[in-house]
Amino acid sequence: MAEPRSAVQLLTPEGRLNTDGAAAEYLPYIDALDDDQLRQFYRDMVVVRRFDVEAANLQRQGEMGLWVPSMGQEAAQVGSAYATRAQDHIFPAYREHAIAMIRGVDLIDIIRMLRGLTHGGWDPKQRGNFHLYTLVIGSHALHATGFAMGIALDGDPTGDPDKDEATIVYFGDGATSQGDVSEAFVFAASYRTPQVFFLQNNHWAISVPVSVQSRTPLYQRSEGFGIPSVQIDGNDVLASFAVTKRNLDEARGGTGPRLIEALTYRMGAHTSSDDPTKYRSDAEVASWAERDPISRYETWLRSLGATDNFFENVKTEAEDFAADIRRRTLELPTPDPALMFDHVYSEPHPVTEEQKAWLADYEQSYGGDA
Amino acid sequence: MSDIVTGQDQVRTAHPEQTPEAPATAELPMAKALNAGLRKALADDPKVLLMGEDIGPLGGVFRITEGLQAEFGPKRVIDTPLAESGIIGTAIGLAMRGYRPVVEIQFDGFIFPGFDQITTQLAKLTNRHEGTQAFPVVIRVPYGGHIGAVEHHQESPEAYFAHTPGLRLVSPSTPNDAYWMIQEAIRSNDPVMFFEPKSRYWPKGTVDFRASVAPLHSSRVVRTGTDVTVLGHGAMVSVLLQAAEIAEAEGASLEVVDLRSLSPIDYRPILESVQKTGRLVIASEAPGFASIPSEIAATVAEKAFYSLEAPVLRVTGFDAPFPPAKLETQYLPDADRVLEAVDRALAY
Ligand SMILES: Cc1ncc(C[n+]2csc(CCOP(=O)(O)OP(=O)(O)O)c2C)c(N)n1
Numbered sequence: 001m002a003e004p005r006s007a008v009q010l011l012t013p014e015g016r017l018n019t020d021g022a023a024a025e026y027l028p029y030i031d032a033l034d035d036d037q038l039r040q041f042y043r044d045m046v047v048v049r050r051f052d053v054e055a056a057n058l059q060r061q062g063e064m065g066l067w068v069p070s071m072g073q074e075a076a077q078v079g080s081a082y083a084t085r086a087q088d089h090i091f092p093a094y095r096e097h098a099i100a101m102i103r104g105v106d107l108i109d110i111i112r113m114l115r116g117l118t119h120g121g122w123d124p125k126q127r128g129n130f131h132l133y134t135l136v137i138g139s140h141a142l143h144a145t146g147f148a149m150g151i152a153l154d155g156d157p158t159g160d161p162d163k164d165e166a167t168i169v170y171f172g173d174g175a176t177s178q179g180d181v182s183e184a185f186v187f188a189a190s191y192r193t194p195q196v197f198f199l200q201n202n203h204w205a206i207s208v209p210v211s212v213q214s215r216t217p218l219y220q221r222s223e224g225f226g227i228p229s230v231q232i233d234g235n236d237v238l239a240s241f242a243v244t245k246r247n248l249d250e251a252r253g254g255t256g257p258r259l260i261e262a263l264t265y266r267m268g269a270h271t272s273s274d275d276p277t278k279y280r281s282d283a284e285v286a287s288w289a290e291r292d293p294i295s296r297y298e299t300w301l302r303s304l305g306a307t308d309n310f311f312e313n314v315k316t317e318a319e320d321f322a323a324d325i326r327r328r329t330l331e332l333p334t335p336d337p338a339l340m341f342d343h344v345y346s347e348p349h350p351v352t353e354e355q356k357a358w359l360a361d362y363e364q365s366y367g368g369d370a
Numbered sequence: 371m372s373d374i375v376t377g378q379d380q381v382r383t384a385h386p387e388q389t390p391e392a393p394a395t396a397e398l399p400m401a402k403a404l405n406a407g408l409r410k411a412l413a414d415d416p417k418v419l420l421m422g423e424d425i426g427p428l429g430g431v432f433r434i435t436e437g438l439q440a441e442f443g444p445k446r447v448i449d450t451p452l453a454e455s456g457i458i459g460t461a462i463g464l465a466m467r468g469y470r471p472v473v474e475i476q477f478d479g480f481i482f483p484g485f486d487q488i489t490t491q492l493a494k495l496t497n498r499h500e501g502t503q504a505f506p507v508v509i510r511v512p513y514g515g516h517i518g519a520v521e522h523h524q525e526s527p528e529a530y531f532a533h534t535p536g537l538r539l540v541s542p543s544t545p546n547d548a549y550w551m552i553q554e555a556i557r558s559n560d561p562v563m564f565f566e567p568k569s570r571y572w573p574k575g576t577v578d579f580r581a582s583v584a585p586l587h588s589s590r591v592v593r594t595g596t597d598v599t600v601l602g603h604g605a606m607v608s609v610l611l612q613a614a615e616i617a618e619a620e621g622a623s624l625e626v627v628d629l630r631s632l633s634p635i636d637y638r639p640i641l642e643s644v645q646k647t648g649r650l651v652i653a654s655e656a657p658g659f660a661s662i663p664s665e666i667a668a669t670v671a672e673k674a675f676y677s678l679e680a681p682v683l684r685v686t687g688f689d690a691p692f693p694p695a696k697l698e699t700q701y702l703p704d705a706d707r708v709l710e711a712v713d714r715a716l717a718y
Pocket residue numbers: 095135136137171172173174175176202204205206266270423452454476480483
């Protein structure tokens with residue numbers, strides 16, 4: 001087994017820029033960002049965290065069936081999302097709220113799904129090629145790979161990174177145990193797909209620690225499939241941005257697939273139905289709180305000259321965002337039952353049509369609210 | 371035994387070793403009854419193993435295995451990697467090695483990564499070994515709706531498995547049946563798919579620790595009546611009982627049959643009931659096309675044609691994907707939809 005390499009980290013948990021070792025080769029990607037872009041990373045991490053808190057509150061108040069928190073994983077998500085290009089296709093699991101927002105999904109559509117109003121929520125073509133959430137663990141890794149095979153079949157890369165396409169698929173440490181994920185590695189390596197596998201290792205799959213899923217660092221597993229892989233500090237938004245940018249651009253240029261393992265932590269429960277006190281210690285959670293993605297980034301931005309004023313404004317923006325989500329959640333209409341028969345097929349189908357008509361008659365006979 | 375009885379009769383199993391001071395009965399929810407049944411099975415047979423995602427310290431997402439890893443250790447109650455094909459495939463190997471694995475699938479909709487191992491391997495291996503090797507694997511599947519959950523968490527996939535020769539399928543509707551049937555399933559030398567109606571996990575019922583009320587593969591009349599037989603399994607049984615209450619107030623007498631075993635189906639109580647009432651309504655949460663109600667309707671039409679006063683009617687989930695939670699009450703058959711079919715049957 002190869003010696004483990006240390007994870008790429010550009011920003012230390014104390015908020016200092018790392019300039020040595022592996023970090024150095026990625027710094028040019030950060031140097032190329034202007035102040036507004038750097039501040040946007042912060043803004044998005046804070047807004048999504050506030051959104052996450054609001055959604056969890058709505059769930060507790062009975063306004064949502066379920067909530068899936070992203071708390072703690074903002075840096076992995078925001079950094080990698082900004083590394084994608086407009087033409088890229090994003091295949092999320094179900095916790096990627098920050099990426100959804102950055103790609104143009106209205107987060108109320110995620111609320112609609114978890115409130116029990118839809119199984120989908122948006123049209124990826126209208127929403128930055130951000131595909132639907134997939135709740136069946138690991139399945140979508142194959143879809144991202146197939147999509148990338150299609151990109152390759154459509155023609156060789158032009159060499160222009162603003163034109164050449166790639167896919168990026170997000171999945172968790174638990175998902176790596178699914179056959180579908182290993183099969184995606186096989187297909188991707190075989191067909192040299194323009195693709196990045198973005199593995200958020202948040203250390204837990206519900207109650208099961210990553211040590212049950214793998215005895216080797218996960219990035220080494222994908223290397224065994226022939227996919228060049230790199231591990232990063234997933235709570236470092238700069239590393240997430242720079243490493244994803246480089247790997248996505250290389251993959252779109254025709255080098256074949258890449259994998260990034262982002263070491264992060266699920267600070268909250270798995271979902272609102274979960275009770276993490278049953279399986280993990282407060283001390284472990286506290287140790288990760290010290291590596292929080294947002295606070296280290298705030299420290300660094302302050303060292304670059306950001307003032308209280310900026311941070312206050314972001315806070316207000318996040319509050320407004322959350323208030324707006326709350327208001328719109330409470331206004332969401334319950335769908336017409338007829339909806340369940342629509343789009344089961346793309347062309348008329350006698351069974352669904354008959355049943356749709358039957359249900360309409362039946363509801364009518366009960367005064368519309370059977 | 372009549373030829374219409376395809377249900378395998380098993381001797382009722384009393385437990386003489388039950389300690390005298392242990393209570394003879396208890397009021398338990400099904401979740402706790404299953405937990406007690408699994409505990410008993412683990413205690414009775416050192417070859418029984420539990421395997422699944424999050425079944426250890428967490429006790430499973432429904433807490434069915436709560437406390438069992440602490441009691442029996444991580445070699446008997448195994449938290450597995452997140453891979454259903456892996457779980458079922460390795461359970462098959464463990465069975466070959468002489469273990470009796472009891473697998474927990476976290477939710478109905480997540481059984482499908484293991485579908486190949488179940489249908490093309492587990493179901494066929496006894497036959498391929500010409501009976502020289504048994505495959506006593508139990509696959510526990512929390513299934514069905516009524517819990518307001520997200521996609522893939524409310525489905526009723528039993529028909530896929532009932533269609534597969536080599537698998538036995540059962541589904542308890544009460545805590546008492548759950549306690550007994552899980553132990554009987556574990557003792558079976560065949561693979562058993564054990565469908566647990568998750569919406570019934572928490573209502574309490576009386577569990578009698580002394581003896582089961584019926585063999586594993588038997589159906590049972592749970593309320594007698596004279597006008598229409600209504601039949602279902604799992605969570606549907608409580609809906610049928612509710613329908614029978616309402617019908618009684620309105621002057622119609624329903625006989626309720628709890629199917630309990632979905633493969634094989636024990637037809638004797640069903641046919642006897644239909645011979646009496648002349649009318650049959652079969653309800654289930656799953657889509658109706660190519661379903662268990664369809665199978666029973668066909669068989670009853672073949673075997674009890676001259677007793678029928680009306681066509682056999684099915685009340686099922688619609689032939690559409692299980693809808694978002696806010697529409698589940700319209701999708702799932704409720705007492706009103708059962709009674710609408712009862713009215714149609716009575717109109718003949
Ligand atoms: C095929 C399948 N099996 C089981 C589940 C139930 N389940 C939902 S999330 C989860 C854990 C996933 O862990 P991981 O992939 O690490 O992602 P995380 O939730 O930590 O982001 C499990 C077991 C599922 N959704 N799909």
